[in-house]
Amino acid sequence: MPIIIDINKCTGCGACVYTCPFAALELLSEKAKVKEESCNLCRACLDCCPEEAISLMEQAAEMEAAAGERDKPTAEAADVWVFAEQRDGKVVDVVYELLGEGRKLATKLGQKLVAVLLGSNTAEAVTNLGERGADRIHVFDDPRLSRFADDLYTAAIVELIQNERPAVILFGATAIGRALAPRIAARIKTGLTADCTGLDIDPETRNLLQTRPAFGGNIMATIICPNHRPQMATVRPNIFKKAPAEAGRKAEVISHEVPKGANLLSEILEVVRATEEMVNIAEADVVVSGGRGLGGPQHFAMLEELARLLGGAVGASRAAVDAGWYPYAHQVGQTGKTVAPKVYIACGISGAVQHQVGIQAEQVVAINKDPDAPIFDIATYGIVGDVHEVIPALIAEIKKRRS
Template sequence: MNTNEANKEIWIFAEQNAGSIHSVVYELLGKGSELAEQLQAKLCAVLLGHKIKEKAKGLIWRGASKVYLIESEEFLNYRSDIYSSVLVDLVHRYKPSVVLGGATLTGRSLMPRLAAALKTGLTADCTALEIDDEKKILVQTRPAFGGNIMATIVCSERRPQMATVRHKVMSEAEVDEKRKGEIISVQPQTPLFSDIKIEDIVKEIDKTVRLTEADIIVSGGRGLGKKENFGLIEELALVLKGAVGASRATVDNDWLPYSHQVGQTGKTVCPKVYIACGISGQIQHLVGMQSSKIIIAINKDAEAPIFKVATYGIVGDLFKIVPMLIKELKR
């Protein structure tokens, strides 16, 4: 699609899983409202799911003036082929100028499918979005080279302009139940046939909240000494209502499942507070957590690289500090 064919609509892909909306969607609606105002465009959400109409209202309360709703049993959980084919069809019909999604496991599988099918540009894992006032185009900023460098990217000729946005970087849109909007139920015009079948959904993280969703993450490293000592990390996470993270070394030793791993080969997280206990802070770990707002590091070794990124660095024995902290927080 060329620039002059596009309509003044900004689309937010309203990612849901088994009926619950991913919180990154609210962050996208927050940023989307600002962009829409600058472009004098309409902010719209696109919701695919099964029996999910109720949730459309919530998207309007968070700022969407239009919700495109596509309901089918087939959309209960994400599958790359039918999700993208339906969205391609929708983009062709309504011609938005911008499409944004979360840089989640789903978003980073779906959005490239969509972009390639639409033959347009996509910028991955953005941490900032702005509008170029003069050209009225989307200016997208993202980290690359493992966070060593930032790049600003535009897609000037083709539409829609597409980006996935890192979770927890932008602030959520506020709820206003008085807000009005339009819900448009759309019938898919492509056959709902998938070559992919989900057989089972297994949850490994149940003790605490999800890692990428968490406001507070307590992570443990090699300094814990043995698997059993992760109990201490879990206890602190529980007191803080946070999630449990882990360094690569601990996951390699099977102390915790891979789904907890933070870092280059694990997850990139961006919580309000990241507490690193007994983690030395190899560069591969730092790239996964250094954009956290506050970093608290507890480590015996005053020279540990983790202290270079720490907001508060505590040089000391975690087996002494952490139990004291738990006790103090419980008071």
């Protein structure tokens, strides 16, 4: 056997069993054992053992070197999965965006697009996922899963991954996706790229190319996970277009049960919803955003009035949020939310790159008294002027036209 396990060092932690992309390791009497017929000498297990109990026989290493390029785990791991997050039984929009992008990846890999749905009374969500392009849906329908329960969700998905061995899993970078994806990645000992803004497949290696802003948004980094499967990424909402719905399209549905030993370690006693006034800026058609140029928190009142007249929501730059002028839930940008309205109105915002990355609007209107402010670089319409004059004038004009 070319892979050697030092049983004196092996503690039976199972790290190698989770890591092996070919299911070639198992635990027998709390010691790791290699299944010779399944081992592909990919060497993923060598790096993952915390006790350094796994090594490669010299002869095998030579054979491998002679063979040139090392086998990649993509040979076995297959299919592009999307975690189908639901709230109150309704699939959240970012899932449809991931299905749209996931379809492109699956086509490039020649593999299936698969949704993983956990919830209770899931029939409607299953229909919607099928119509939005999932080829197959793994469903866990259990009253305990109606709300996000990190312990149960993690246990169910980890077991499913170990049985099915997907190549890629995508999560929305929502509060739930951001809580769940790292737990799963840690359990199965694979990599996770957070907050991706671009995804593609390398045609040569078939690795997932995961692009995200790095170093304060000044560069875009493309990250790969070549030696472990699945390749996991969270993706910000509003980055990709939703997969179109095709009425009557159906997916293959496979039902599963939550693993027996999985228990809820925490209990949700109460869910307090955000109030009506806290419009979700990520979903608004019009966002009127204020920055340091407003001069103080009291001036957000005129932005609220303008947003109300336009049926929109109020956003803020980080400078305004950090100054305590407006709540963080409204922050647009790299460390805030990505918004994709039809119209984004930036008022007294300079347009730093960290703010710009959060704007995916069809049209941008910028109001700034500095004609050289970078926000004008991305503006469809620019108004060089004082917000305290321009915004009241806009409000008055809208009211006049409406009356």
